[in-house]
Amino acid sequence: MPSNNSDQNDTQRMLQDSARAFVSRSGGVDGARERRSLPAAFDRETWQTMAENGWFGLLLPEEQGGLGLGFAEAAVVIEELGRVVAPEPFVSAIVLAGAVLRDGDNPDLCNEKIENLISGSVIPALAWQEAANVYDPAAITTRAVPADGGFLISGTKKFIPAAAGADAFIVSAMGPDGLALYWVAADAKGLGLSSDRAVDETDIGTLTLDGVSVAKDQVLVAKDTAAIMARAIDEARVCAAAELVGVMKEAFDITLAYVKQREQFGRPVGKFQALQHRLVDLWIQQELSRDVLGQAVQCFDSSDDVANRASEASAAKARCSEAGLLIGRQSIQLHGGIGYTDAYHIGMYLKRALVLSAWLGNADMHRKRFADVAPEVAA
Amino acid sequence: MSETRDMNALGDDEFRAEIREWVEANYPEELRFFPRRILMDECRDWYHKLSEKGWLCPVWPKEYGGMGLDPGKFIIYTEEFERHGVARMPDQGIVMVGPLLIKYGTEKQKEHFLANIHAGNHIWCQGYSEPNAGSDLASLRTSAVLEGDEYVVNGQKIWTSLAHDASWIYMLVRTDKDAAKPQEGISFLLCDLKTPGITIRTIPNIRGEEEFCEVFLDNVRVPKENLVGEPNRGWTMAKALLGFERIFVGNPRMCSYALNRLRLLAESLDAFTDAAFTARYNKHRLDVHDLAASFERYAGILKSGGEIGSDVSFLKIWATETYQRITEEMVELAGDLGSYRDDLLLGNNKVDVMNQFLGSRPSTIYGGSNEIQRNILAKQVLGL
Ligand SMILES: Cc1cc2nc3c(=O)[nH]c(=O)nc-3n(C[C@H](O)[C@H](O)[C@H](O)COP(=O)(O)OP(=O)(O)OC[C@H]3O[C@@H](n4cnc5c(N)ncnc54)[C@H](O)[C@@H]3O)c2cc1C
Numbered sequence: 039m040p041s042n043n044s045d046q047n048d049t050q051r052m053l054q055d056s057a058r059a060f061v062s063r064s065g066g067v068d069g070a071r072e073r074r075s076l077p078a079a080f081d082r083e084t085w086q087t088m089a090e091n092g093w094f095g096l097l098l099p100e101e102q103g104g105l106g107l108g109f110a111e112a113a114v115v116i117e118e119l120g121r122v123v124a125p126e127p128f129v130s131a132i133v134l135a136g137a138v139l140r141d142g143d144n145p146d147l148c149n150e151k152i153e154n155l156i157s158g159s160v161i162p163a164l165a166w167q168e169a170a171n172v173y174d175p176a177a178i179t180t181r182a183v184p185a186d187g188g189f190l191i192s193g194t195k196k197f198i199p200a201a202a203g204a205d206a207f208i209v210s211a212m213g214p215d216g217l218a219l220y221w222v223a224a225d226a227k228g229l230g231l232s233s234d235r236a237v238d239e240t241d242i243g244t245l246t247l248d249g250v251s252v253a254k255d256q257v258l259v260a261k262d263t264a265a266i267m268a269r270a271i272d273e274a275r276v277c278a279a280a281e282l283v284g285v286m287k288e289a290f291d292i293t294l295a296y297v298k299q300r301e302q303f304g305r306p307v308g309k310f311q312a313l314q315h316r317l318v319d320l321w322i323q324q325e326l327s328r329d330v331l332g333q334a335v336q337c338f339d340s341s342d343d344v345a346n347r348a349s350e351a352s353a354a355k356a357r358c359s360e361a362g363l364l365i366g367r368q369s370i371q372l373h374g375g376i377g378y379t380d381a382y383h384i385g386m387y388l389k390r391a392l393v394l395s396a397w398l399g400n401a402d403m404h405r406k407r408f409a410d411v412a413p414e415v416a417a
Numbered sequence: 418m419s420e421t422r423d424m425n426a427l428g429d430d431e432f433r434a435e436i437r438e439w440v441e442a443n444y445p446e447e448l449r450f451f452p453r454r455i456l457m458d459e460c461r462d463w464y465h466k467l468s469e470k471g472w473l474c475p476v477w478p479k480e481y482g483g484m485g486l487d488p489g490k491f492i493i494y495t496e497e498f499e500r501h502g503v504a505r506m507p508d509q510g511i512v513m514v515g516p517l518l519i520k521y522g523t524e525k526q527k528e529h530f531l532a533n534i535h536a537g538n539h540i541w542c543q544g545y546s547e548p549n550a551g552s553d554l555a556s557l558r559t560s561a562v563l564e565g566d567e568y569v570v571n572g573q574k575i576w577t578s579l580a581h582d583a584s585w586i587y588m589l590v591r592t593d594k595d596a597a598k599p600q601e602g603i604s605f606l607l608c609d610l611k612t613p614g615i616t617i618r619t620i621p622n623i624r625g626e627e628e629f630c631e632v633f634l635d636n637v638r639v640p641k642e643n644l645v646g647e648p649n650r651g652w653t654m655a656k657a658l659l660g661f662e663r664i665f666v667g668n669p670r671m672c673s674y675a676l677n678r679l680r681l682l683a684e685s686l687d688a689f690t691d692a693a694f695t696a697r698y699n700k701h702r703l704d705v706h707d708l709a710a711s712f713e714r715y716a717g718i719l720k721s722g723g724e725i726g727s728d729v730s731f732l733k734i735w736a737t738e739t740y741q742r743i744t745e746e747m748v749e750l751a752g753d754l755g756s757y758r759d760d761l762l763l764g765n766n767k768v769d770v771m772n773q774f775l776g777s778r779p780s781t782i783y784g785g786s787n788e789i790q791r792n793i794l795a796k797q798v799l800g801l
Contacts, residue, residue, distance in 0.1 A: 041715065041718055041723065041724065041725050041726040041728055041729060045714075045717075294799060294800075294801075297801070298800070298801065308801045309801070311792070311795075314791065314792070314795035314799070314801050315788070315791045315795065317795065317799055317801065318731075318734075318791045318794045318795050318799065319791075321731070321794065321798070321799060322731045322734060322735055325711060325728075325731055326707045326708075326710070326711055326735065329707065329710040329711040329713075329714050330706070330707045330710045330711075332710065332714065333710040333713070353703055353706050353707065353710075356703055357703065357707050402696070405696065405699040405700055405702075405703055406696075406699060408699065408702070408703060408706075409695070409698075409699045409702065412702075412706075414680065414702075
């Protein structure tokens with residue numbers, strides 16, 4: 039008998055139900071895979087339905103028109119999206135971009151953008167990273183030079199998820215008073231966007247800004263920008279970990295069902311002890327992942343301590359990335375030949391895990407970061 | 418001899434503070450972080466102090482002289498004992514025999530045996546395993562045949578921890594050879610180790626310590642009042658004793674301790690300048706961190722009055738295997754010194770590399786080996 043550990047409250051259960059209803063209405067995994075062939079590699083209509091479900095305001099405070107809920111609630115929805123490998127950029131556009139808008143110091147502008155974010159009418163993308171494996175928000179060369187009462191921004195931004203479907207970019211640049219974030223519409227003059235496909239067929243954009251003109255009142259964040267961004271990035275890491283948990287749980291469930299049904303040597307292959315023990319080991323990684331995620335979520339819902347948040351985000355992202363990849367790889371192995379086909383869905387889970395684990399720092403990077411930020415405890 | 422208050426009524430912090438203060442004031446300094454299993458003679462004073470305070474048996478109900486702690490409070494109690502480095506006493510009477518009798522014993526058995534546990538007169542050991550019945554415990558063959566008012570016991574127990582330090586043994590014995598299933602012919606029997614016909618031989622373990630024993634039983638006559646519960650129901654009772662305490666094998670304490678030793682060793686050998694080692698070390702650190710997160714979830718289930726299922730087995734697997742990986746890393750890191758039997762003295766640091774490495778070995782064997790735990794998880798949790 040399992041432990042009775044239904045730790046969900048009513049709100050979380052409701053959200054889970056609504057997320058499950060949503061993913062089945064949107065065609066489950068088949069739908070999620072199809073939507074990747076659209077030009078933006080995700081579907082605007084599906085996005086709108088997600089907005090109507092009220093999910094985009096989950097993490098935003100009520101004063102800003104959000105629901106004022108926490109990461110525990112957001113994680114419930116994100117896990118379900120992970121379970122169907124949905125391509126819609128919830129974590130990057132809503133969690134990551136939403137967090138800098140929430141904390142910005144230009145309330146009029148930020149609140150207007152938040153309203154559009156929550157309604158789904160405008161999809162922003164945070165364009166901040168410039169070099170691979172560099173996660174310091176201030177380690178950039180993009181410049182915002184004062185001109186005509188506004189700014190001219192020049193530089194290159196990389197690794198922007200779902201850039202092709204974004205209506206606007208939140209661009210980080212060194213301005214006259216240090217690091218700041220600027221709102222730049224996707225059709226601004228001087229803006230160039232090139233797209234690469236990630237292995238899971240979602241979009242990764244590279245943005246070039248060549249003297250893009252931004253009005254003075256389009257500065258979202260000008261004070262403590264690096265800290266605000268770091269906070270947002272850690273929040274996104276926890277949510278990416280939640281998505282990885284969804285991905286690995288579904289991959290594991292599919293695989294478990296398969297080994298119970300696939301027969302060789304006159305019995306289900308799941309009867310072989312070698313496979314049973316391996317499945318147990320995968321399941322252990324899944325349990326550790328959900329527990330370290332649970333701890334991170336609890337930390338983010340209850341603590342503002344920067345170091346604490348950083349170490350919990352890194353612990354969660356490290357475990358979930360590693361476990362997601364392990365379960366993804368082993369799921370293919372345990373399916374045999376059919377696991378290597380494009381038509382069968384299991385491979386998509388490995389691909390999604392590859393994308394989510396690489397984004398915002400992989401397991402290796404986060405183990406190092408954990409070591410840097412978490413104090414050693416005495417015996 | 419018993420705590421008169423209901424300590425569950427205290428707030429968690431208040432309860433913790435009280436336990437901590439008393440343990441710090443009363444536990445003998447020289448026994449803190451004892452390097453091996455402690456013997457009764459080495460900790461008798463402490464045993465009596467605990468008993469007098471009424472804190473010897475934390476989970477026994479109050480009417481039997483226990484503290485009657487709920488699981489949440491019990492976790493705090495254990496945390497405080499471990500934090501202070503309180504050694505694990507010969508506790509089979511407290512942990513196993515008490516709860517067994519409270520659940521299944523007669524009034525007379527309870528009165529007699531529980532009082533003797535409180536008084537420290539009876540020190541118990543566990544006689545389950547036999548030479549040919551380890552993981553497949555139900556195949557055990559030590560037999561008990563009723564003759565008049567006595568059971569006559571013949572057979573052999575093995576790996577019996579601290580039998581040489583104990584005065585009584587609780588055993589699983591075969592009382593029905595013809596039962597339809599092997600599990601259905603097993604009974605629970607309590608036996609004074611001074612009874613004629615019993616021979617105890619210690620078996621030096623891999624660390625050279627005398628910790629476990631062989632117990633030979635040759636026409637040992639045990640009064641039939643010492644059978645617990647119904648005859649042939651021993652297996653069911655033994656299984657019913659596997660309570661919430663199972664989460665404690667997943668306690669991250671051992672791993673944290675070993676990790677600290679590894680760090681000390683690494684600092685002594687200047688190993689953190691080696692990126693490859695540091696990466697492995699960081700991995701161990703997170704393995705322990707995440708174990709603690711999982712342990713906390715189960716502790717939380719208990720604290721909120723929930724029940725623990727067989728899924729908890731994964732804690733044992735992860736805790737013991739993480740512990741082993743860390744001690745393996747110590748040996749590897751020690752290089753030439755990785756063959757030394759005794760503690761390494763490196764500058765001012767003393768590191769018990771081999772002691773940890775060898776000491777971590779049996780954790781994956783006893784209490785249901787990790788292979789058996791995986792079988793259980795595969796069957797009961799994954800439905801395979
Ligand atoms: C330090 C220590 C203290 C102990 N103290 C006590 C005590 O106080 N009282 C007591 O009664 N016992 C005690 N034991 C015994 C312990 O419970 C047994 O060693 C354990 O149950 C395993 O039994 P075994 O040694 O016969 O190994 P076996 O059961 O023979 O196992 C040998 C190997 O085969 C594996 N194996 C067995 N069956 C399966 C299966 N179905 N599938 C896959 N793998 C399998 C095992 O995991 C193991 O790796 C102690 C053991 C140790 C090491």
